[in-house]
Amino acid sequence: MARKRLIWQLYFTYLLVIVAALAAATWYFSASFRQFYIDQTADKLSTLAKVYSTQITPLVQESKNDEIDTLCKKFSKLSAVRITIISTSGTVLGDSEQDPAKMENHSDRPEFIQAIQKSFGQSIRLSHTLDKKMLYIALPIVSNGKTIAVIRTAISINMIDDKLHYIYIKIAAAAILVSVIVAFLSVAVIMLNDTTKIRRLENIRKDFVANVSHELKTPITSIKGFVETLLDGSVKDPAQIRQFLEIISKHTQRLDAIVDDLLSLSRLEENKSRRDIVFNKVYLKSILAAAIELSNIKVSQKQITINLNCLDDFKINANTLLLEQAVFNLIDNAIKYSEPDNTIKITAQESEKEILISVQDNGCGIEQKHLSRLFERFYVVDKSRSRKLGGTGLGLSIVKHIAQLHKGSVSVESTPGKGSTFTIHLPTV
Numbered sequence: 001m002a003r004k005r006l007i008w009q010l011y012f013t014y015l016l017v018i019v020a021a022l023a024a025a026t027w028y029f030s031a032s033f034r035q036f037y038i039d040q041t042a043d044k045l046s047t048l049a050k051v052y053s054t055q056i057t058p059l060v061q062e063s064k065n066d067e068i069d070t071l072c073k074k075f076s077k078l079s080a081v082r083i084t085i086i087s088t089s090g091t092v093l094g095d096s097e098q099d100p101a102k103m104e105n106h107s108d109r110p111e112f113i114q115a116i117q118k119s120f121g122q123s124i125r126l127s128h129t130l131d132k133k134m135l136y137i138a139l140p141i142v143s144n145g146k147t148i149a150v151i152r153t154a155i156s157i158n159m160i161d162d163k164l165h166y167i168y169i170k171i172a173a174a175a176i177l178v179s180v181i182v183a184f185l186s187v188a189v190i191m192l193n194d195t196t197k198i199r200r201l202e203n204i205r206k207d208f209v210a211n212v213s214h215e216l217k218t219p220i221t222s223i224k225g226f227v228e229t230l231l232d233g234s235v236k237d238p239a240q241i242r243q244f245l246e247i248i249s250k251h252t253q254r255l256d257a258i259v260d261d262l263l264s265l266s267r268l269e270e271n272k273s274r275r276d277i278v279f280n281k282v283y284l285k286s287i288l289a290a291a292i293e294l295s296n297i298k299v300s301q302k303q304i305t306i307n308l309n310c311l312d313d314f315k316i317n318a319n320t321l322l323l324e325q326a327v328f329n330l331i332d333n334a335i336k337y338s339e340p341d342n343t344i345k346i347t348a349q350e351s352e353k354e355i356l357i358s359v360q361d362n363g364c365g366i367e368q369k370h371l372s373r374l375f376e377r378f379y380v381v382d383k384s385r386s387r388k389l390g391g392t393g394l395g396l397s398i399v400k401h402i403a404q405l406h407k408g409s410v411s412v413e414s415t416p417g418k419g420s421t422f423t424i425h426l427p428t429v
């Protein structure tokens with residue numbers, strides 16, 4: 001559904017841009033083309049007017065109006081241009097299209113007025129006589145330095161509009177073609193994007209399966225080896241048998257821990273996609289105390305002191321069990337990666353924008369280059385150390401998921417040899 005909408009959105013955006021560009025280009029080119037054509041035609045009309053006036057001038061001088069009219073009709077046949085000769089008072093002396101006697105006085109025609117006043121007249125208007133849009137050019141007929149009449153040449157410019165119309169149709173056809181291409185392009189872009197996304201997800205899935213298989217395979221291979229040796233019956237020493245069984249037990253615990261963590265992760269992801277976890281207003285201190293309680297055995301084994309710094313009445317909106325698990329994972333790591341007799345500080349603070357829950361230790365610390373990858377599944381800094389300490393490489397990834405389910409995040413600051421501080425950031429509302 002969303003994909004379809006995206007295709008349409010993309011398609012209409014492209015289309016809008018292209019149609020706007022085409023419309024602007026059409027307007028610009030048709031205006032330029034029209035002007036160019038008019039200028040060209042005006043030049044031609046004025047040349048013809050000059051040529052014809054040389055032959056008509058003697059007839060005007062002698063007032064041979066019939067011959068003037070005949071000549072107008074003859075010239076018009078040759079050039080397909082309308083020719084009119086008008087006396088200085090506006091009387092039509094000859095016209096290629098009409099009987100001059102039936103024509104009204106032309107002294108009010110703009111091109112005539114301009115020709116008398118400025119020696120050159122030009123206008124584009126509807127012809128009363130022919131009922132067509134015409135381009136007129138008018139020049140004075142001069143004899144002995146005096147204007148004795150006006151010669152006017154004219155041509156219909158409907159043709160230009162017909163030509164422009166033809167261009168518009170061509171552009172419309174191009175626009176339709178372009179919009180079809182745009183449709184294909186938008187679909188192609190989305191499909192390409194989808195394929196990349198699918199490929200990326202597929203790679204993540206493949207990596208994950210490979211990691212899980214590898215992590216499970218190691219303890220299973222070990223267990224298999226020791227069980228086969230024991231079954232073989234060659235080991236008789238009870239102390240050695242016990243040692244083997246302890247190793248088997250350790251690997252079983254590891255398998256158990258990995259499967260537990262994987263189940264947690266998959267439940268978190270499911271919750272994330274279903275968005276159905278329950279949030280309540282709860283006292284943060286009780287969540288932190290419960291997480292510390294869970295770590296009690298390891299704390300006392302390593303003689304670790306835990307300092308909790310959280311106001312009694314600090315209430316937050318959270319899923320109790322999940323947040324407890326996230327804090328427990330951080331405390332568990334802090335214990336794992338600290339030397340005995342150390343102190344772990346747990347602090348809850350509220351700033352303007354967020355609630356910060358941090359777990360600070362004075363342990364081995366982490367080199368800068370690992371920090372950005374620490375929250376990835378199965379990422380561990382030192383494989384053998386993590387394994388020896390019972391780590392799965394999934395603890396921090398679970399913390400990240402829980403923080404995200406709370407619309408928050410997790411960050412880390414660490415100095416090798418000095419210690420680390422992991423902080424869960426939660427939104428205030």
Ligand code: ADP
Nearest residue numbers: 333334337380381386391392393394395396420
């Ligand atoms: P693990 O189960 O191996 O602890 P995590 O996902 O919890 O996996 O942590 C990933 C890695 O981050 C650990 O292997 C360890 O190298 C490093 N790490 C996590 N917490 C700490 C810490 N408090 N001090 C030092 N290193 C840590």
